[in-house]
Amino acid sequence: MSYRIPESLIAEENARRASALEDEYAALGRQLKRRGLDIETITAKAAAYAVAVPTWGVGTGGTRFGRFPGAGEPRNVFDKLEDCATIQQLTRVTPTCSPHIPWDKVGDYRELAERAKALGVGFDAINSNTFQDQPGQKLSYKFGSLTHASKAVRDQAVAHNIECIEIGEKLGSKALTVWIADGSNFPGQSNLDRVFDWYLESLTAIYARLPGDWRVFLEHKLFEPAFYSTVISDWGTSLMAAHALGPKAFCLVDLGHHAPTVNVEQVVARLIRAGRLAGFHFNDSKYGDDDLDAGSIDPFRLFRVFNELVDAAERKAPGFDPAYMLDQSHNVTDPIESLMMSAIEVQRAYSQALAVDRPAQKAAQDDSDVIEAHRLLKAGFLTDVSPILAEARRRRGGAIDPVATYRASGYRARKAEERPAVAGSSSGIV
Numbered sequence: 501m502s503y504r505i506p507e508s509l510i511a512e513e514n515a516r517r518a519s520a521l522e523d524e525y526a527a528l529g530r531q532l533k534r535r536g537l538d539i540e541t542i543t544a545k546a547a548a549y550a551v552a553v554p555t556w557g558v559g560t561g562g563t564r565f566g567r568f569p570g571a572g573e574p575r576n577v578f579d580k581l582e583d584c585a586t587i588q589q590l591t592r593v594t595p596t597c598s599p600h601i602p603w604d605k606v607g608d609y610r611e612l613a614e615r616a617k618a619l620g621v622g623f624d625a626i627n628s629n630t631f632q633d634q635p636g637q638k639l640s641y642k643f644g645s646l647t648h649a650s651k652a653v654r655d656q657a658v659a660h661n662i663e664c665i666e667i668g669e670k671l672g673s674k675a676l677t678v679w680i681a682d683g684s685n686f687p688g689q690s691n692l693d694r695v696f697d698w699y700l701e702s703l704t705a706i707y708a709r710l711p712g713d714w715r716v717f718l719e720h721k722l723f724e725p726a727f728y729s730t731v732i733s734d735w736g737t738s739l740m741a742a743h744a745l746g747p748k749a750f751c752l753v754d755l756g757h758h759a760p761t762v763n764v765e766q767v768v769a770r771l772i773r774a775g776r777l778a779g780f781h782f783n784d785s786k787y788g789d790d791d792l793d794a795g796s797i798d799p800f801r802l803f804r805v806f807n808e809l810v811d812a813a814e815r816k817a818p819g820f821d822p823a824y825m826l827d828q829s830h831n832v833t834d835p836i837e838s839l840m841m842s843a844i845e846v847q848r849a850y851s852q853a854l855a856v857d858r859p860a861q862k863a864a865q866d867d868s869d870v871i872e873a874h875r876l877l878k879a880g881f882l883t884d885v886s887p888i889l890a891e892a893r894r895r896r897g898g899a900i901d902p903v904a905t906y907r908a909s910g911y912r913a914r915k916a917e918e919r920p921a922v923a924g925s926s927s928g929i930v
């Protein structure tokens with residue numbers, strides 16, 4: 501029987517921290533009350549919040565320069581599900597995971613769905629992969645996939661995406677995420693207009709196979725692995741495609757897929773306005789698509805994104821139903837610790853955005869009172885909502901301090917015993 505963290509250990513660890521939490525929670529409650537905000541309202545919303553874990557994130561990632569796997573690496577999707585379930589057990593904010601095909605391919609998807617159910621984890625959007633060639637694959641994606649000049653290659657890529665939909669249906673997913681690496685490294689290598697025709701032709705064939713209640717998430721990215729042009733390089737191109745495809749096509753925002761100077765929260769505001777915001781791949785970055793832990797480099801940017809999301813929810817923006825997922829690569833940390841921290845940082849940004857006195861801020865904006873409008877926004881960001889997040893976890897049976905409880909459990913060492921290192925095993929990215 502593979503090791504699971506006993507609930508009794510979580511209870512023990514929580515018992516040691518309960519009175520401090522009670523004190524801090526009460527103090528924050530009084531502070532928020534003085535600001536006209538009700539802590540219980542924020543805690544209830546924080547507790548109901550959920551972000552999906554990427555299955556490819558629970559194994560050590562890597563870069564083109566190297567990969568340094570840790571102990572107890574997941575060997576297959578069943579190990580990955582266990583680790584996703586452990587993140588949910590301790591944080592109570594990650595009830596689903598986002599699978600990636602073929603990295604999570606198995607012979608029996610019903611067995612996988614049952615195992616996930618037994619572990620208390622569901623499946624969010626399923627991700628296709630036509631940015632790598634698989635062993636035995638007939639046609640290569642070296643020069644593109646859904647926008648390759650050869651119709652045969654495009655058809656092969658379309659067939660893969662349709663297979664992902666069929667797998668997702670067995671797992672309970674309700675959306676397909678399509679990110680393609682297609683692009684060029686030399687001016688003149690491809691016709692920048694024709695490749696978009698082929699993209700629409702391919703996506704139209706995939707779109708036609710979406711079940712009635714499914715959505716397709718189009719993921720844009722400025723560059724990498726293509727370094728001159730990328731077919732779906734920005735939100736505008738993605739939105740053009742979504743409009744051309746139909747009402748089930750939406751635009752997914754991976755925070756790391758923009759030039760460092762781009763105002764990502766404004767991109768989010770525009771996609772909300774268009775009613776086409778698919779949701780997010782949360783991570784953080786300083787230079788390129790660094791896939792660092794969410795909130796680790798620029799937590800204020802993450803907060804500004806959630807400020808747009810809370811505003812949209814409060815004004816009941818039409819068609820506003822974003823999916824929230826993490827998409828990170830963990831090269832120097834225990835992926836489980838990174839994913840727990842990141843899920844909590846996303847929940848933190850949401851809770852801080854809920855601590856903004858919006859009516860007062862609107863009044864200041866209407867008066868062009870710049871400092872007051874900015875000060876009221878910052879007041880949300882500067883609110884230490886840690887007691888709210890811990891209380892939300894405690895109320896849902898999670899750990900007041902997930903990382904400390906995880907370390908106290910010795911989970912990683914147990915998995916190192918259970919999961920002998922398999923040469924060449926990879927969580928997916930490298």
Ligand code: LRH
Nearest residue numbers: 627679719754781789827
């Ligand atoms: C591309 C991307 C995409 C995934 C991959 C693992 O950079 O963000 O979402 O398929 O990372």
Ligand code: MN
Nearest residue numbers: 719754781827
């Ligand atoms: Mn992504």
